[in-house]
Amino acid sequence: MDKHQASDVELTRYVAEFVVNTRANDLPADVIELGKKSILDGLGLALSGSVSKTGDLVRRHLDELNLGAGAATLIGGGRKVAPRFAAFANGVGIHADDYDDTQLAVAKDRVYGLLTHPTAPALPAALAVAELVNAPGRELMLAYQLGVEVECKIAEAIAPRHYQTGFHATGTCGTFAGAVAGAKLLALDVATTRRALSMAGSQSAGLRENFGTMTKPFHAGRASESGVVAAQFASYGWTAAPRILEAPRGFFSAAGGGYDPAAIFGKLGAPWTLFDPGVSIKPHPSGSLTHPGMTEMLRLIQANGIHAKDVRHVRVGTNSNMPNALIHHRPKDELQAKFSMEFCIAILLLEGRAGLNEFTDAAVEREDVKAMIEKVDFVIDDVAEAAGYHLMTTLIDIDLADGRRISGRADFGKGSPAMPMSYDEVARKFHENAEFAGMDRNTASEIVELVSGLEKLDSMEPLTRRLIRIA
Known part of the structure; x- marks a missing residue:
């Protein structure tokens, strides 16, 4: 198979089978711990993002929709809303200050910025659907990890043209993260997960011309929301093409002009991206x-x-x-x-x-x-x-x-795998973000402790009831 050219590999089926067949026990211990750092980081950023200008405008929009209560927590927003809107709002919040984690590239032709912010689309979708189905902590972590894994490998595989000509990978590849997280928590089978991926591909969007504006975090929120919508509609029986990634008119061809099959086929979980090449957790709220x-x-x-x-x-x-x-x-x-x-x-x-x-x-x-x-x-x-x-x-x-x-x-900054932050360092960043949002230190400390033992939670309720209000 030629690099950056579409192939006849049943790639979408491979991705769907990986998502459906992977169990919580399949996650290596070190990958679990790396995931907890990014989850804690993401929750802190959703809190600080909730008091940003974008947070105010998102809540105004939800007020104007007048949809009433739902199953999923609006972090820092004092209420629950429908899962898709919680995913949107929390995704915008995590990315609002451009302070969220970033995937690293492997191949030398990969522009570093081509790759994606993995947690901003994946975590809000996972958390929203986990609340909907009352999933335990270990299943939330699995859905989050799967979303990050698929998102990052897709970003690694697509031809560099994708980023160079203006696409924002967090908005495009991130939509697949939301769909994967939602599909896993809804326990969709392989055929239905393929349809969820296909719907995600048709919704993926985001242009880098909007960097430096509120629309950049909008990309992340919309990706997470679109993923939830894709998973839910697929579960209803909504139809979609089965080969959205690899087809001649599919995602890789349309959005990148091709892809490298060797960067994704057979590579999901081998190794897990959070372990190798890893992600960077930011010490500064900038690109x-x-x-x-x-x-x-x-x-x-x-x-x-x-x-x-x-x-x-x-x-x-x-x-x-x-x-x-x-x-x-x-x-x-x-x-x-x-x-x-x-x-x-x-x-x-x-x-x-x-x-x-x-x-x-x-x-x-x-x-x-x-x-x-x-x-x-x-x-x-x-x-x-x-x-x-x-x-x-x-x-x-x-x-x-x-x-x-x-x-x-x-060559790299603090927070990268070359100079990693420990869980305690991420916890300090979380406390700073929580304090910025107006959360008292005792509640913030309880959240840090809950995330450190996330796999022990029987549901998200002990965590989300502390996240729903900041004062």
Whole structure:
């Protein structure tokens, strides 16, 4: 089979059989623990996202729908709604601050940003349907893991054109995650799961032109919601084509111009993506491509006692694909700042940190921030280009007023498998996000403990009743 060309492999059947036949006992212990970190991270982000501007607007929309109560928790929203709308709202919340986990690429032709934010579409769908069917914790974790696995392997397999010409993989590939999670919890058989996948493929959408706007997290929420809708309609008997992934007019061909069968066929759970190559959990609420540079800049600041007033010029060099996503060189608001290498470097120099409180409209509008941004040049670097697009190689040169030049390089950032966060570090991030949302520390600590023993829960109720309100 030729790479990036459609084949006659019954790929959709293979994916459906993997989903149907995998049991909770099949998950390796290390994969389970990695999943708990991303689940805890996702729940904290849904909380902080619930108090964002997008959270307010999503709740306004749900109010105007006037649909009444449902089975699934609106995290931080004080109510329950229909599963599809809980998946949408919580997916938007997780991705609202661009603070959620990110898949890593393997092949050198994979643009790092081509791949997907795995938890934002997968977890809300899994949680919503788990509440609908009163599933125990171990089944929630399995559905989540399966959604992440399928989503990430699809993202790894599709031809690079998919991302390069404008598709946002979290919105496109993420729709399959929601469908898989929903199908597993609804106990659909192979034929019905294939139909759910097919409906997901027809709903997959998201364009990168919307990076730096509220529509980027909309992609994640819509992917999760569309996956739930696909699984539920398939369960009703709704018909759909059986070969949506591999068909000549199917997802891989239409959205990417082809795919690499070797990147997905026979690879589901072998190894599990969360284990190898792993995912990155973000220490900063900005686009993942900024993180190696931010990690290295923070290290250089701390190691050399650098003060903003002494900085004359900063050069940040990356490969040519990274500016293709980090498109806002002079950001006008907090959303654009998340996709501005210049802002991320400037705020670290000025504040020594870059968290939710630094990514605000007020910070973007500060005169000292604007002045520091003018000192930062974000350029394409030959060394970074030669390292390959699967890396996020970032080279930094800081010129100081006393004539010194301080330089550094990073291929990955803090939170990546190369520099992983422990469960305790993720718990600290969770506490910060929960506090940002107004949750008391005791409740937040209870959630951290519940997620650490998620497989012991007989239902989601002990967890969701703590997540439904933030004050």
